[in-house]
Structures are given as C-alpha cells and as structure tokens.
Amino acid sequence: MAQGSGRGGSSAAPRSVDVARLAGVSQKTVSRVFNDEPYVSAEVRRRVLEAAGQLGYRLNNAARALASGRTRSIGVVTLGTALYGPASLLMGVERAVRDTGYALRVVNTMEGDPAGVAGAVDSLLDQGVDGIVISEPIDEDGHDKDVSIGLDVPVLVVGAPPPFTAPRVLVAGVGADLMARTATEHLLDLGHLTVHHLAGPQRWYAARDRREGWRSALAAQGIDRPPVVEGDWSAASGYAAGRELAADADMTAVFAANDDMAIGLIRALTEAGRRVPHDVSVVGFDDIPVAAYVTPPLTTVRQPFDAVAQQGLKRLVHCIENPQADPLPTSDPPVDLVVRASTAPPPPRTTPGHGRRTDSRPYGDPQGPPPLIGGASDPH
Amino acid sequence: MAQGSGRGGSSAAPRSVDVARLAGVSQKTVSRVFNDEPYVSAEVRRRVLEAAGQLGYRLNNAARALASGRTRSIGVVTLGTALYGPASLLMGVERAVRDTGYALRVVNTMEGDPAGVAGAVDSLLDQGVDGIVISEPIDEDGHDKDVSIGLDVPVLVVGAPPPFTAPRVLVAGVGADLMARTATEHLLDLGHLTVHHLAGPQRWYAARDRREGWRSALAAQGIDRPPVVEGDWSAASGYAAGRELAADADMTAVFAANDDMAIGLIRALTEAGRRVPHDVSVVGFDDIPVAAYVTPPLTTVRQPFDAVAQQGLKRLVHCIENPQADPLPTSDPPVDLVVRASTAPPPPRTTPGHGRRTDSRPYGDPQGPPPLIGGASDPH
DNA sequence: CATAGACATGACAGCGCAGTCATACGGGCA
DNA sequence: TGCCCGTATGACTGCGCTGTCATGTCTATG
Known part of the structure; x- marks a missing residue:
C-alpha cells in the first residue's frame, strides 16, 4: 500500500x-x-x-517482531537525571545490552511524576519489549509499591528490593548496604566513636539501602546512632546539612550517601572552621570523577555499575530466552572502598574543641596522607 | 504459529x-x-x-509499524560515558522525545570503537527508526568524517557541524563556541592580559568548538594565544595540565573546557602554591552539580541542554512528519555564565611573583566574592 | 541393495495492524 | 425530487517476515 x-x-x-x-x-x-x-x-x-x-x-524488524512475537529489545526505566549513579548505571546497561544482541528502549520517570514507574513500565509494554530493567526506582509516596506487570515480561530490578508484582522478577543489587557498611566501618576503625549519616532522600531505595548499611555497622558494635540528616543528593543539600552538623562539637565523622552531598558538606564544615579531615572525617559514595581532586580528596565507595549491569542483563536475557528454566544464580559484586584524604583518626579528645595542633597550614594542604592521584589506592 | x-x-x-x-x-x-x-x-x-x-x-507496535511503514521511534547515538555533558543531553533528549509521542532507542559509541558513529547509526537503522539524533559525536581519527546515511531518515546532529552525508540533516548547536567566548571575555574583562586554555580532546567537536570560542575571543582583541594544553575531560588530566601550567609564572587565567578538568587544574595549582583566584583565575564549563561547592566555588558556563534538546527534537519531528516542508527555523540558545569565586582580577604586576598581599587566609576562604550558593548568580 | 536418518531447501500460511475502496446514510441545495 | 457532498462504517488486502511442514538429496548401515 x-x-x-x-x-x-x-x-x-x-x-x-x-x-x-x-x-x-x-x-x-x-x-x-x-x-x-x-x-x-x-x-x-x-x-x-x-x-x-x-x-x-x-x-525489517517490524515484520520480524510481528511474525516471531519477539521484539528483541529490552526497555529500561531510569530516573530522568544526570546524577552520576543513575547515569552510570544506564551506560552500563547499554553496554551490557549491546553484548546480548538486544536493542534498548529507554523511558524516564521524572521525580514527582504521578504515573511514576508504573507509567514508565506501561509505556514500555506499549512499545513492545521482551524484558524490562528498572534502574534504581524510587518510591513516590509509597504508591509505586505495587506496580504489577500485566504481561508476562521478565523484569530486572536494579538497586532495590522488588516492589513489583510480576510473574518473573529478578533483582540485581549493587550491594549498596554492604558498601555503606564498609564505609562506616572504615571510620570506626580509624577510632571515631560514632559516625553521623547524611542520607539521601528516603524515597529512593538506594538511599534507604545506604542508611541501612550505616545503621547495621553501628548496631554491630553496639554504638548509638546519632540522628540522621537527610539531603536530596545535591551538593546544596549537603552544604545545608553541613551547617547544621558543624554546630555539633562532638561530631567527628560523617558518612554521606553520595559524593555530591559530601562535597557540599565539606565546604560547609570548612567554612565553619571544622577542618576536614583534622576535625571531621567524611566519606562519600559513588566515586564521581572529581572525587580524587576536590579538597581534600574524597574517601568514597565505588559502585561496580558495569559488573552489576552486565550480570543482571545476562540473567534477564536468560530468563527471556528460557522462560521455564530457573534463573541464573547471582553473585555479590565486590566492595571497593577508595581511601583518600578526607578521612583520618579523630582529633584527640582530651581538650574539647580544637585539637592541640595550631599550625597554620591552610585546609587546602591537609596533613593527612598526601593526595592520592591515580596511585595505588586510586585504582583505575 | x-x-x-x-x-x-x-x-x-x-x-x-x-x-x-x-x-x-x-x-x-x-x-x-x-x-x-x-x-x-x-x-x-x-x-x-x-x-x-x-x-x-x-x-501491537510491530504490526502497526509493519502496516504503516513508520516505527514511531527515534534513535539516539551517544557516547557511552557518564560524563555530565553527554548524560545531561541524553536526559534532555529523552524528555523531549516523550513529549513528541515517539519512543526512544539508544545506542552508544564507545570511544575507540572502530565502527564509531557509523556503526551506531547502522544499528539504529537496523532496529528501525524514523529519525536519528547524534549527540556530541566525536571524530575518531577523522574516519567518521563522512558517515552517510543510506536510508532517507532525517538526522539531527547536536553539538557538532554536520559531518554526515544524508538527505536530511539538521543541526542543533549548543552554541559552545559562543559560550566559550563569553567565558574567555569574562577573564579578559577582569583585567587578565591573556587567557590560557585547557582544551578537551580535539577528537570531540565539542572540544574544538570551545577552543574556537576561546581563540576568537583573544583574536578579537588582538591578543597572542598561549599554547593550548589538551586534556581528556577528566579531572586527572586537568591535574596533570595544572602541574605543567603552574610552572609558567606569567599565567594568570585559564579557561578549562569542562568543570572536571578545571577542578583537577585548581588542585594542581593550589598544590604548587598558586592560589585560585588570587594568583590564577579559572573558568570551567558545564556547571556540574558540585561546581558551586568545590573550593573555590567554580565560575563556569551552563549549557542549556534541555532547551537545545527540545528545540532540536521539535525540528526533527517536524522533518519526519513533513518530509517535503522546509525545516523549522532555529534560534540560538542563551549563554549562561555563572560567576562564582574562582575568578578575580589578576594580581598586581609590579612585583613579579607573589602579589602584595601577604595575609594568611587559607585558600578555603577566598577573598573574592563570597561563595555564591543558590543565590542570584547561581540561578536554579 | 534397501532404508533410516541427517542434511538442505522450498511452499505456504498468517502474525495484527493500517490503507484503500466500497457502501450506506443524512441533509442542503438547485 | 434528485443530486451531491460530508459523514460513518465495513470488507478486503497486504506490509515482510518466521514457523510449520513437505520434499528432496545424500550418506551410513544392516
């Protein structure tokens, strides 16, 4: 025609x-x-x-899909942000998808979007996909809790527990809780009596996971938990939190749920006269590209986005192509704590307030370990 | 069956x-x-x-596509990086596509991929798309120069001149050259005698654009151009460049082609005893989320990704749906220079070496304008 | 030498939709 | 009254491919 x-x-x-x-x-x-x-x-x-x-x-793909009933494409639901974590995960998924021979369809869920994940999934089903990846979903008002997938399309949820009612759901954890726990333990090992937590927005499963890791690290050692300060992932919110936390003279260590907030936090602390890492140690999360070059270089946790995406997709594709078979086993990704110069032992506690050192070296030149640049503890 | x-x-x-x-x-x-x-x-x-x-x-989309000959989807070619620029642009494109009622297919070109853009485009054509967006292409060895699109599918190239032989090509500039020029002029206006440039990898059109903007700003005032230092967008490369540039005592201003490099650069300068902005002013490019919170808060240029993506897609869709009609006109996106604390007038030139001020305020507390946080000049 | 099996190919139908054309109805206009 | 046009609907076909089955050829084996 x-x-x-x-x-x-x-x-x-x-x-x-x-x-x-x-x-x-x-x-x-x-x-x-x-x-x-x-x-x-x-x-x-x-x-x-x-x-x-x-x-x-x-x-002709359309004819092929029509005749075979398979579209050979996989849909991804992402947040519509350029935040390092989600963006990296998306790139990891793209790379992994390509290896499998499938094509990629992408749909965003904007934060605050009433339709949320459910709407995004729906739109993917409309488009026709053989499998769906839901990347770091957030839980808008708790309404997304029960997104049910009508069609028999396998779903891979990355970085969150499965809030989905669907015939076939796989979960690929980035192991954020474990990583958060490791980060917190690093601070405790340095001698800090407790560790504060600058959390991400708790609508995000990723943020909850990290808080949970922090909680469990403290709980394991019977340490009381200071109140959690919640940010929104942005450096601005980290800055605001930093002003608040700086007032607490006993505070010597903070685990921030991402690097952006950690950087804002450090800035606020520095402006308030609390030196990092002299007076306060800070650990971030993500290992964003600039983390090694801010002042002081940030101790942080690197997430194995590529490994997670690759393994998750392998399992998803297996599930698509062998509908009856058992899902492939999952293995935990490695934890990768990158120790740089934003963490150090706490200041001596004998004299409350400032420590005994009064040298005038500027903050820009921390006395802790020298900035680690591309060196042994900054693997890349 | x-x-x-x-x-x-x-x-x-x-x-x-x-x-x-x-x-x-x-x-x-x-x-x-x-x-x-x-x-x-x-x-x-x-x-x-x-x-x-x-x-x-x-x-059923497959049947629909088969019967109508239109897939109602648009393909995007992106670099496979989580770099802020490309990632933001991709998100902008996603948002814009959704508004048009088309679906989105995404393909990466990994840097160093021999197939490059041509291969990515090919894979999109295989998948079946009604239009293609090529986002910030790079020019691998100059071999991509002449990617020709066999099919009569309109192409939108964002952030680069059109190196494509295709029946219908649209270009959506982010106006990086103009923005780079503005950034450079900002430094000249502050009184700097010349401005150095820390460029991005010249395979990227985006990097060339910015260098060109810098060049033209200097040329317009008849100023000699110092040699260009080239990085790879990473903070590490900025750091390396910084060590090099710090040796040049006359150097008082640098325009870096992105914020990550600017941050690495600042770190290297600071370690070398060149204070920012006292001794050296630095302007970045992108306005990454942490730019306002690093030390010192970074003067930078914000790119209007969303506006560019939206306008570009509107034109692309118009071109898809009205094959014969003239393409819609394009309007230049606004330039948005965000002035923070990494730029200041040059140090007095009477005494070579350090300026006259000897106060011991640490770098963390620049004397320039106070850090601008969410304020008037940090619109968001 | 007959014959089962592995290999190689083709005929045919139909996936679920949109395009084309035919048809039927109702009202305005000459 | 008859005609035409705008509206509303259906019958039929085919988009380009893959699945199924039939068919044909060749080799190994009893």
Whole structure:
C-alpha cells in the first residue's frame, strides 16, 4: 500500500524476496541465513550474503517482531537525571545490552511524576519489549509499591528490593548496604566513636539501602546512632546539612550517601572552621570523577555499575530466552572502598574543641596522607 | 504459529479483532479509534474504548509499524560515558522525545570503537527508526568524517557541524563556541592580559568548538594565544595540565573546557602554591552539580541542554512528519555564565611573583566574592 | 541393495495492524 | 425530487517476515 508504484521503482527498501530472487534461492532461505539457522550450505549462504550486500538489504524488524512475537529489545526505566549513579548505571546497561544482541528502549520517570514507574513500565509494554530493567526506582509516596506487570515480561530490578508484582522478577543489587557498611566501618576503625549519616532522600531505595548499611555497622558494635540528616543528593543539600552538623562539637565523622552531598558538606564544615579531615572525617559514595581532586580528596565507595549491569542483563536475557528454566544464580559484586584524604583518626579528645595542633597550614594542604592521584589506592 | 492452541485459550494478548467483536464494530473501526482518525461517532468510540479497557487491549507496535511503514521511534547515538555533558543531553533528549509521542532507542559509541558513529547509526537503522539524533559525536581519527546515511531518515546532529552525508540533516548547536567566548571575555574583562586554555580532546567537536570560542575571543582583541594544553575531560588530566601550567609564572587565567578538568587544574595549582583566584583565575564549563561547592566555588558556563534538546527534537519531528516542508527555523540558545569565586582580577604586576598581599587566609576562604550558593548568580 | 536418518531447501500460511475502496446514510441545495 | 457532498462504517488486502511442514538429496548401515 504505502508503495503503489509497480515493480519498476528503484528506491524503496529491498525485501528478502528481492534478495532471494537475486541469489536464486527461496525467500525462506534468506531468512535462514539472516537468523543463523542451521541447514544452510556454505555456498548458498555466501550467495545470499552477497546478494544482500549488493542490494543493501536489511532485515525489517517490524515484520520480524510481528511474525516471531519477539521484539528483541529490552526497555529500561531510569530516573530522568544526570546524577552520576543513575547515569552510570544506564551506560552500563547499554553496554551490557549491546553484548546480548538486544536493542534498548529507554523511558524516564521524572521525580514527582504521578504515573511514576508504573507509567514508565506501561509505556514500555506499549512499545513492545521482551524484558524490562528498572534502574534504581524510587518510591513516590509509597504508591509505586505495587506496580504489577500485566504481561508476562521478565523484569530486572536494579538497586532495590522488588516492589513489583510480576510473574518473573529478578533483582540485581549493587550491594549498596554492604558498601555503606564498609564505609562506616572504615571510620570506626580509624577510632571515631560514632559516625553521623547524611542520607539521601528516603524515597529512593538506594538511599534507604545506604542508611541501612550505616545503621547495621553501628548496631554491630553496639554504638548509638546519632540522628540522621537527610539531603536530596545535591551538593546544596549537603552544604545545608553541613551547617547544621558543624554546630555539633562532638561530631567527628560523617558518612554521606553520595559524593555530591559530601562535597557540599565539606565546604560547609570548612567554612565553619571544622577542618576536614583534622576535625571531621567524611566519606562519600559513588566515586564521581572529581572525587580524587576536590579538597581534600574524597574517601568514597565505588559502585561496580558495569559488573552489576552486565550480570543482571545476562540473567534477564536468560530468563527471556528460557522462560521455564530457573534463573541464573547471582553473585555479590565486590566492595571497593577508595581511601583518600578526607578521612583520618579523630582529633584527640582530651581538650574539647580544637585539637592541640595550631599550625597554620591552610585546609587546602591537609596533613593527612598526601593526595592520592591515580596511585595505588586510586585504582583505575 | 506461535500460538497453536485454538480459540479457547484465555491468555494470549487480545488483538484489535477481539476488541471489535466485543464492541460490535469492525476491526478497522477499532484501528480508527486508536489512531484518532476522524469519522468515528462518539458513541462508537466510547464502546470501543470500553471494550478495549475490559480486555486490557494494547496496540501491537510491530504490526502497526509493519502496516504503516513508520516505527514511531527515534534513535539516539551517544557516547557511552557518564560524563555530565553527554548524560545531561541524553536526559534532555529523552524528555523531549516523550513529549513528541515517539519512543526512544539508544545506542552508544564507545570511544575507540572502530565502527564509531557509523556503526551506531547502522544499528539504529537496523532496529528501525524514523529519525536519528547524534549527540556530541566525536571524530575518531577523522574516519567518521563522512558517515552517510543510506536510508532517507532525517538526522539531527547536536553539538557538532554536520559531518554526515544524508538527505536530511539538521543541526542543533549548543552554541559552545559562543559560550566559550563569553567565558574567555569574562577573564579578559577582569583585567587578565591573556587567557590560557585547557582544551578537551580535539577528537570531540565539542572540544574544538570551545577552543574556537576561546581563540576568537583573544583574536578579537588582538591578543597572542598561549599554547593550548589538551586534556581528556577528566579531572586527572586537568591535574596533570595544572602541574605543567603552574610552572609558567606569567599565567594568570585559564579557561578549562569542562568543570572536571578545571577542578583537577585548581588542585594542581593550589598544590604548587598558586592560589585560585588570587594568583590564577579559572573558568570551567558545564556547571556540574558540585561546581558551586568545590573550593573555590567554580565560575563556569551552563549549557542549556534541555532547551537545545527540545528545540532540536521539535525540528526533527517536524522533518519526519513533513518530509517535503522546509525545516523549522532555529534560534540560538542563551549563554549562561555563572560567576562564582574562582575568578578575580589578576594580581598586581609590579612585583613579579607573589602579589602584595601577604595575609594568611587559607585558600578555603577566598577573598573574592563570597561563595555564591543558590543565590542570584547561581540561578536554579 | 534397501532404508533410516541427517542434511538442505522450498511452499505456504498468517502474525495484527493500517490503507484503500466500497457502501450506506443524512441533509442542503438547485 | 434528485443530486451531491460530508459523514460513518465495513470488507478486503497486504506490509515482510518466521514457523510449520513437505520434499528432496545424500550418506551410513544392516
């Protein structure tokens, strides 16, 4: 229909019949070649490929999807932010998807979007996908709690517990709780009596996870938990939190739920005369690209986005292609604490207030370990 | 085929015929309703929608694409990095695409990928898209120069000149050259005699653009250009460049092609005893989220990613849906220089070496304007 | 030498929709 | 009254591919 002109036309994308005719085989054989099906002789395969190349033939995906019932594409639901974590995860997913031979469809859920994750999933189902990846979902007002997937499409949830009612759900944890715990323990090991926590917005599962890791590290040692300060991931919110925390003279260590907030926090502390890491140690989370170069270089935790995405997608694809089979096992990603110069032992407690050192070295030149740049403890 | 079972089955996605039967209309009428075609009475439309809701019907996109020849999706080619610029642009594109009613397919080109942009475009064409957005392409060895799009699919190139041979190409500039020029002029206006440039990798058009803006600002005032130092966008490369530049005692101002490099640069200068902004002023590019909170808060240029993406997509969609019509006009995005505390007038030149001030205020407390946080000159 | 099996290919139907055309109805206008 | 046009609907076809099954050829084996 679209193309009413008779056979004579020279434009119009070539179809598999055209290739078949040119190669002197049946249309079905062309299909076999392009799907790597068995039982095609080398000679015929060669002829078909040559004819295809000559005509500039490419498989029509729509027809393929219609006939086979599979779209060979995977949908991803992401937050619509350029935040380092979500963005990195998305890139990891893209890389991983490409390896699997599937195509990628992307849909955002804007924060505050009433439709939320459910709407995004719906739109992916409309578009037609064989599997869905939900990356770091947030829990808008608790309403997303029970997103149910009507269709029998497997879902991979990354970085969150499964709040989804669906026939087949996989979970790929980035192990944020464990990593947060490691970060907190690092501070305790340095001798800090307790560790404050600058949390992310608790609507985010990722933020809750990190808080939980912090909580469990303190709980394991029977340490009381100072009140949690909550930010919104932004450096601005970290700055605001820092002004608040700076007032607490006993505060010597903070675990921030991401690097941006840690940087804002450090700035506020510095302005308030609390030196980092002299007076206060700060650990971030993410290892954003500039973390090693801010002042002081930030001790932080690096998330294995690529590894998580790759493993998760392998499992998702397995689940798509072997609907009955058991899901592949999952292995925990490694924890990677990057120790730089924003953490140090706490100041001596004999004299309350400032420590005994009165040298005038500016904050820009911390006395702790020298800035680690691309060195042994800054693997890359 | 896929489904051999007779009519009796209760699962299997409902088709438009099923809806038609239930609503007592023809299949074609259901199609009309779902495509908002004219000539459907209100009563029939209501009945169809009700039946569809009852059955949980959703249009089958593959069939639709096959029958109509349009996939209603747009492909994006991005670099596979979580760098702030590309990531923000991608998010902007996602938001904009959603508004247009198209779906989004995403493909990365990894840096160093021999196939490069051409391969990514090819894979999108394989997948079937009605339009393509190429976001901040890079020019791998100059080989990408002439990516030609065989199919008659309109292409929108963002942030680069059009190196593409295609029937229909649109360009959406982020105006990086103009912005770079503004940044450079800001430094000259402060009294700096010249401005050094820490460039991005010149394979990137974005990096070339910024260098060109810097060049033209100096050229306009007849100022000699110091040699360009080239980094790779990373803070590490900025740091390395900083060590190099710090040796040049005459150097008082640097325009860095992105914020990450600016931050690494500042760290290196600070370690070398060159205070920012006392001794050296630094301007970054991008306005990454932490830019206002590093030490010193970074003067930088904010790119209007959302505006560019939105306008570009509007034009692309127009081009898709009106193949013959003239492309929509383009308007230049606004330049947004965010002045913070990393720039100041140059030190007095009477005494070579350090300026006249000897006060011992640490760098963390710059004498320039106070850190601007969420204030008037930090609009957000 | 007959025959089962592995291999190689083709004929045919139909996936679920949108395009085209035919048809039927109702009112304004000559 | 008859005609035409705008409206509303349906029958039919085919988009380009893949699944199923039939068919044909060749080799190994009893």
